[in-house]
Amino acid sequence: MDEIKSNYCHSQIEPSSLLGCSLLRKNVFSQVVFWVASIALISKAVYRLYLVITTSIEVSEPTDFIHRYENILDQLYPLCLGLIIMHFELNCSLYIKHLDCYHLIVSNHFGKASLEFVKKWVKTIRFWVIVAFIYEAVTTSTNNYLRYFNKFGFTVNMFAIVSIELIGQLSYILAIQFMIECCIYCQSTFIPSNTxxxxxxxRNKLSSPLDINRMAKSTRVYYIKTIKSIRYMDRFLAYAILVFYLYFIGHCIFVFSSTLNIGSSPYMLCYSVFRFFGESSYLVPVTYHLIRVNQLSVQIFDKVYQLSFSFNSDQSIEAINEINLFLLRINRNDVGFTFADLCLVSPSFVSSLVSISFNFCY
Known part of the structure; x- marks a missing residue:
């Protein structure tokens, strides 16, 4: 652990997300912030869950049951988010090990391309964070207006309640930003192998058999390091990925169901559609970047498979054996992030998830 820390501290690679930077600053202040935020989220969720569960509802109105279950789901996420932050803090050694592997992979002449790839996506993520925060500000203000202030009017409490809720929503956004950033770092580790x-x-027909053998062995070594770094990150994000999908899929189902049963009000219909697309905007980027890691490994497999047919008898036996060994080592479905350690997050996983979600809606 100490060796990993010392290796990473000398690198020039630093995460851009607030959570990532906080995990690397192993001082008392950052640890206190993590534990306070985690305990605050858990305490708030437990208290609100108690209020929601103990509140009686009218049996004659079935829509109240839907709203009640939606409220329970809404409070389960801050509870799980607090546990996720605690999990990140307790398992930050996995995150540091991943960054150390990443530094070893991109520390040579491939580092420039990898860092440019990361910087390009970091700018996109920052723009997404701004858009997501604006969306949360609009929905939080609208929900509070419809629930309380439409009846009691605007008071000083409105700004306090909205501000506190926005801080909570911002923590969700920053956690998702951190997940996407981790995926981007994993994607960039494939650049050396691809190159x-x-x-x-x-150059397989122009270079000497010795050079071919050396390049093939280097490629295989880089890919093994890539697999190692991704598996560190998969273990680190396993709980966060599970909670993310369970919550947001359930939340989108409730929002979609409320859109279908909204009634004749065009304003509420537009607002429900706006909420549905807004909540889906969390699912889309995270799912894309999780799948992209698996797709890059599939591309590596396809390239190695095609390369195995391009060698002829003039090449050295060692080079051909090295490529065949590489081909035996990799697989289309052995690299990527997993859902509950049961299945790989891949296009087939997403299509199955969408089918199940639509069945629940109807």
Missing amino acids: LLDTLSN
Whole structure:
């Protein structure tokens, strides 16, 4: 653990997300902030869950049951988010190990391309954070107006309640930003392997058998390091990915169901549609970047498979054996993030998830 820390501290690679930076600053203040935020979220969720569960509802109005279950789901997420933050703090060694592997992979002449890839996506994520915060500000203000202030009028308490809720919503956004950033770092680790495979494919008939063997072995070593770094990150994010999908899929189902049963009010219909697309905007980028990691490994497999047919008898036996060994080592479905450690987050996983979600809606 100490060795990993010392290796990372000398690197110039630093996360841009607030959670990532806080995990690397192993001082008393950052640890206190993590534990206070975690305990505050858990305490708030437990208290509100108690209020929701103990509140009686009218049996004659079935829509109240839907709202009640939606309220319970809404309070379960801050509870799980507090546990996720606690999990991140207790297992930050996995995050540091991943960054150490990442530094080893991109510390040579491949580092520039990898860092440019990360910087490009970091700018996009920051823009997404701003848009997501604006969305949360609009929905939080509207919900509080419809629930309380439409009846009791605008008071000083309105701004206090909205501000506190926005701080909670911001913590959700920052947690999702951190998940996306972790996926982007994992994606960038494939750049050295892709570059070496392209070079190997273009020069396999021009280079000497010794150079071919050396490049093939280097590519395989880089890919093994990539797999190692992604598995560290998969273990680190396993609980967060599970909670994210369970909550947001359930939440989108409730929002979609309320859109279908909204009645004749055009304003509420527009607001429900706005909420549905807003909540879906969390699912789309996270799912895309999780799947992208698996898709990049599939691309590596396809390139190695095509490369295995491009060698002829003039190449050395060692080079051919190295490529065949590489081909045996990799698989289309062995690299990527997992859901509950049961299945790989891949396009087939997403299609199954969408089908199940629509069945619940209807």
